[in-house]
Amino acid sequence: MALRENERRILAEIEHRLSADDPELAGHLTSFGEDDPTFAAERGAGGGWRPWLVCGAIALVMAGLLVVLFLATPDGAPEPAATQPPPAPVTLSP
Template structure:
């Protein structure tokens, strides 16, 4: 959404007065906005590096969790409750249908 010329003029005056009254705050707010040298919002070098580091950390974490999942032993089978006998498979004599 673009601003009308009058609104742009008012914002420029506010920015100028802020820069005169508190230059340190004005610099901080200008840096915080993330606008590049053309005035367009975008990634600065610091932000791009931070996103790269976060992505690498997430990738390493995902790889470690995947390796842990596939290297974990299978769950042990629990024996049947006591008092019940485990039925052994019956052998079928050879030659009987």
């Protein structure tokens, strides 16, 4: 998530004040999560490959459901009625 310039300035000011007030705590917070391999991937631009994997899986499921619905629904054209042979002509005998 991108921050606005004003928010970046405020965060930099907070970080500067924290470093000045408690350098030990600031050092702990800067090194927080460096041992975790997933932390480095989450900090990278774009967030890594996991969000793309989830979006791809959702897209595949949706495409599969659309294919199933397309195959399960009738064409929409009315079926022709069963044809019956025309009735035999009636002849009257005198």
